[in-house]
Amino acid sequence: MSTRDLFDTLTAKLPQFELEYLEGKDPAILVRAEHLLGLALYLRDEGGYDYCASITGVDYEDRFEVVYHLCSMKEQGPPVVLKVHAPRENPEVPSVVAIWSGADWQEREVWDLMGVRFSGHPNLKRILMWEGFEGHPLRKDYPGPVDEYTFS
């Protein structure tokens, strides 16, 4: 099912979720953080999206965006893209670990490197950086790698 068709079905069936369609090379569905869990549960149980392929955090400087790529093991075709926005100050998005167990480490990675909290995550601690590390290195305002040895 294309994202457009899925979006039309979802808006017809679940008008309370206030979804938004985002055009692009990979069209996406924008969902508000408070409706994410309800939509995810619906997509898994009714839509057949049993496989959460990837969770990504992106820092757009004025906001954070968490991107979910969902697939169905039984169907062909590209993943469906869900996007959730979070504010720059204290970003928080509900965790989908209860819906897809595979989201566990991916959410921990987003928390560790991007600093987006996932409320309801069973074990939200750093995964790639060490315990006690301060800051979230993938944020745009985190100083990048210092290149001491190049000359130009």
Added chain:
Amino acid sequence: MTELKTETVTINMGPQHPSTHGVFRLILTVDGETVVDVEPVVGYLHRNHEKIGEKNNWIQNTPFTDRLDYISPMSNEFAYVLAVEKLAEIEPPERAKYIRIIMVELNRIVNHMVAIGFLMNELGCFFTPMFYCLRWREMVVDMWEMTAGSRMMPNYFWIGGVAADLPPAFLPQCREFVDALPGFIDELERLITDNEIMQMRCKDVGVLPPDVAIAYGCTGPLLRASGVPYDIRRAEPYSIYDRFDFDIAVGTVGDVYDRYLVRIAEMRQSVRILEQALRDLPEGETSTPKKKKFVAPVGDVYHRIEAPKGELGFYLVSDGETSPYRYKIRAPSFVNLQALPYMCRGGKIADVVVVIGSIDLTMGEVDR
């Protein structure tokens, strides 16, 4: 006589340990010989690959992806250049597409040879089968060396094609390799598949039921061994995979033994694809005109391929600059590793390393 009581003991394994495929730590809780819980601790090889990738320009990132899963450099490059080509709407020439398929399928054979070799190491059959398999990897890296100039970090795929045409000696050598490989796989199976120790150590060990595998987001041979016929080459055919005949190998039980069998079967299928690609390889250009400066149009894409270890995806965001705004890697080993505690719980402590070996990890892409 007082009653004997058992008590759980916490054991640290790694990060330096010969069986952990790199620098990888496990916190094991055991009750006698039985594993109660396993907590993987990763991150020892973390180098913030994604942050450095945002500093590199689009072209510099192609060789940088070689460092992710260093056993499968060609697959990493393939996923990355396909994602950039999707973003910039570039269509590589036909010959380049076939050369790419030849390279990634050779890569799949290399990866599975190494995976099987290491699995045998884990079983205590130290390095004899490993070197037996590595001989065939050696032939492939020789072919990579003559084509790309490097054995492990080829930097051969370019945005819009491949770096150079195949040298004249490549095709005869590749055909010879493809003709000889099925005979070797038969020999390997005669030596290993029916081996009694292999069967006793691998059958019904680390069983992963299909629903659990799907929930954990497992992909690749790990998922297919559990009986789920999900292969991105079929589920979302990319490049020219829709032109080839091949079957998807699936297991029935989902144990370590099935994962081994799936890898053997996948090597045979790769031989089939290679035969077709070598037969149909067209003449012509191998790249669109190369540019020194590459700028991707504004947008975001996700592109995934069936890498030897599972789904390898790149999520790229471009703001119209010479470097990516966001460069995210969905590494198959990282997601597959989450199923490790499930597979180890209730098993014996000696089976932990066998299960790790059957997942086929490369810490370079887990830790990034």
